[in-house]
Amino acid sequence: MEMKKKSVENIAEVFKKSKRIAITSHLRPDGDSICSSLALALMAKSLGIEAEIINKDNTPFPFINMPDVKRIKIGQISPQGFDMVILLECANVSRSGQKNLDAYFKINIDHHHSNDYYADINWVDPHRSAVAELIFILGETLGIRFTPQMADHLYCAIVSDTGSFQFSNTNAKAFEICHKLILLGASPIKTSEFLFNNNSPEKIKLLGLVLSTLVINKKGNIASITMFKKFLESLNLKEIDTEDITTLARSISGIEIVLFFKEMQKDTFRVSLRSKGNACSACIAERFGGGGHMNAAGFTAKGKYEILKKEIPAKIEKLLTKPLHLNYSKE
Ligand SMILES: [Mn+2]
Structure with a gap:
């Protein structure tokens, strides 16, 4: 002091x-x-x-x-x-x-x-x-x-x-x-x-489109949402902050981690992870070649969307059952 x-x-x-x-x-x-x-x-x-x-x-x-x-x-x-x-x-x-x-x-x-x-x-x-x-x-x-x-x-x-x-x-x-x-x-x-309370109408429409893709695993602890390039194009949006969309998905009762798939180009997705409590985003992202902080991390995934959206949450569900090391700073 x-x-x-x-x-x-x-x-x-x-x-x-x-x-x-x-x-x-x-x-x-x-x-x-x-x-x-x-x-x-x-x-x-x-x-x-x-x-x-x-x-x-x-x-x-x-x-x-x-x-x-x-x-x-x-x-x-x-x-x-x-x-x-x-x-x-x-x-x-x-x-x-x-x-x-x-x-x-x-x-x-x-x-x-x-x-x-x-x-x-x-x-x-x-x-x-x-x-x-x-x-x-x-x-x-x-x-x-x-x-x-x-x-x-x-x-x-x-x-x-x-x-x-x-x-x-x-x-x-x-x-x-x-x-x-x-x-x-x-x-x-x-x-x-x-x-x-400063959002554009397009932003709220985008929120609707992204949230309509919401999928939750059977266990009820992993939520996945996706933003396709066509969503942005249809609303004439370029870069936009999407953190609040993730926050909404994370607000669902029982959800420990949200996976936000953002289509970068055909068959390439940036996956942002946002977790609550002891679910370690960075530990999980590292297994997929990415990184980040305790409750916020990301990685890039390549492949067909239909396959990725099944395989990735399934792998993460397994990871969440193991004790992952928690030496990440909470930011
Ligand atoms: Mn600060």
């Missing part, structure tokens, strides 16, 4: 001395990293520090529709010009996709177990639900006067990363910080509308 407190104080000290900082986060950024970056940039600005957010990958839906998303630049941080670079939720530099950071003073802020402690100052606290909690604590340490906009961003990040306070990372500290953020002007209803 002593160490962690020191990290945030060290960060606050260097932060205050900076004139121009760069903020970046991981490849395929998510709600936590995007909203935390925006809040941190606003916090810097309130102290008269110029802050640029530069990510390698594009901002995903729905965050791309946030009014101040134009603050986020896509590309590489130039090798000179900043007093320091803050990396959010990056286990190492390569996770950021940034190539020019070697000479920079780096600050590493993360809330995941696996982190390489690669920066000049590292602040990693896996007991926090979202990196947004750490950004809020940094703000308190810096004596920031939080605006409703900053509070909204941090609240949105926590709701996003806890799946609306439903995932295993939801804890009392997360609620404590959300309580403070709401007092500072964050709007829970605005965030819920933005995160969860």
